[in-house]
Amino acid sequence: MKAIVHDTYGPADVLQLRDTDRPTIGDDDVLVQVRAAAVDPGVWIFMTGRPYLARLASGLRRPRVPVLGRDLTGVVTAVGARVTRFRPGDEVFGTCLRGSYAEFASAPQRRLARKPANLSFAQAAAVPVSGMTALRAVRDSGQVRAGQRVLVIGASGGVGSHAVQIAKAYGATVTAVCAPARADFVRSLGADDVLDYTSEEVDRDGPVYDVVIDTGGDRPFSLLRRALTPRGTLALVGGAYTKGPVLSGYDRQMVRAPLLSLFVGQRLRSVSAVERAEDLAELGRLIESGALTPAVDSTYPLAEAADAIRHLRDGHPAGKIVVTMPESTGR
Template sequence: MGGEIIKAIIQKKYGLPDILELKEVEKPIPEDNQVLVKIHAASVNFGNLVLLKGEPFLARLAFGLHRPKYSIPGGDMAGRVEAIGKDVKQFQPGDEVFGDLSGCGWGSFAEYVAVPENALALKPANLSFEEAAAVPMAAVTALQALRNKGKIQSGQNVLIQGASGGVGSFAVQIAKSFGAEVTAVCSTRNVDIVQSLGADHAIDYTKEDFTKKTDQYNLILGVNGSHPITAYKRALSPDGIFVHVGGAGSQMFQAMTLGQLISMTGRKKMGSFLQRSNQMDLISMKELLEAGKVKPVIDRQYKLSDVPEALEYFAEGHAQGKVVISV
């Protein structure tokens, strides 16, 4: 092998978390446009489960038809720059950075990674590595869904369904930073958490169904939705927008098909949304975090060797905020 050896989680086929193995691999060497980062922390997102299982099957068109194209999983990370390629302009060795690697080959469940500089931003100065690693994918998803797709405006009534999970906990805070009045939908045990994040109202879905009430919302974010799309339509104000971010596959299909039809035939807009990693949005999140307007919520931390266990826990769907890997 010749080079230096590091530890990484390796995935050779699609399946359940128990197929993942901690192995020794060669330390990456940065190319001219790449930054070598010593990873201090990573975090778990829904995309990790898609990459692990190769489901929905359409995802395999991007990730590899029969086996994963990327052998080291993991998207979110935070760490310290160890070396830079000769063409890198934005970073220096010693810089503390964070980023989302889902657009450039994944690989954060490892001790080191070499990535293009535009996948990274300087880490918020007031956050630990673990806190910073909890941010990129979930926070940028929430930001893009609210701002780009949801066209959020100050003073609007915004409802976040699935408000206590990774994306939802960021969405509540980001919507507040835009000046919206925020209603958070969550289970009984999470009411206190969403209120502590700044939600103006909390609806406990085990006790009441917001789609059966008369309240209407300018913007509904379905982060972990379970209702049929027609129920969301009822809860929208006359020119309201529903954005499907995650939830049951059947609901995503409805958002893409029936949602399209509803959007074409009336003033209400309904659709599905997929996050794209974006350096400028990462920098926007850094500013919100440093201003104290947003803070990550961390449920549990695991060691690198316990990534399979972390994914099993995350897949249960009850995490309050984010599940973090300390490398």
């Protein structure tokens, strides 16, 4: 099968379109003929091996898994002996551990759910990593309730574009922080108000937000806390993932936020996506009810996956970038 492979860490130039073996499946796995896969900062981190801390998971000297990509959507072609939820022909979406920029991918059944019927494959590919992270931020870390005021920083990005819509679905009033060129886009997602990060700061309106969901930039906690009510919650998703070569923002999120949270009235929560079928199903319900529509900025064919990743870094996309597969090249 064709796949996007890298043998070393580096910029997008290290990626090659190559013929590789189709993945094998274990008893709990599903073989999916991939129709589309998405691009997110995690893909950039696995490709570059930066921050170095991430190499503890991906391989210290070279990538342990040569095929890139995590989210996927496609059609089930085979199932392992213990798989009960899917059968060949089912359309699914979710995440995999051994690369989705390929014609076929193997995924554990617990990381998959039925693809929402009202989505194209390109739209469905946009959901898993970003949607599950946004759901965790809004529902679990933020515990957003109807009537609350929520600020979403990085609202035009992958996680942010989902978070705006999910917070609206939970009944919140949402202010979206984005660049001026993205104001119309975030309003189309349902944002009630827009804050232009190139000319205004997040404390523009004073300490009015019950929940701040931070997915972009590298603002000091003191500034973020000035936007929060005295008992408000900061849900830290991520920030400047290109910042430092060793830790990047991990120390801010994993160490400094929980420590500071012990000493202040506001809750500072680090959001970590747990990839599981229940959350995909919850996102599927929001999508089928019309409350959530994944935003696809652009699509790239598999052979141009490197350009898709460059576009994420430099193109300021509105929503998600998606890699699409040739339809029927399985041998």
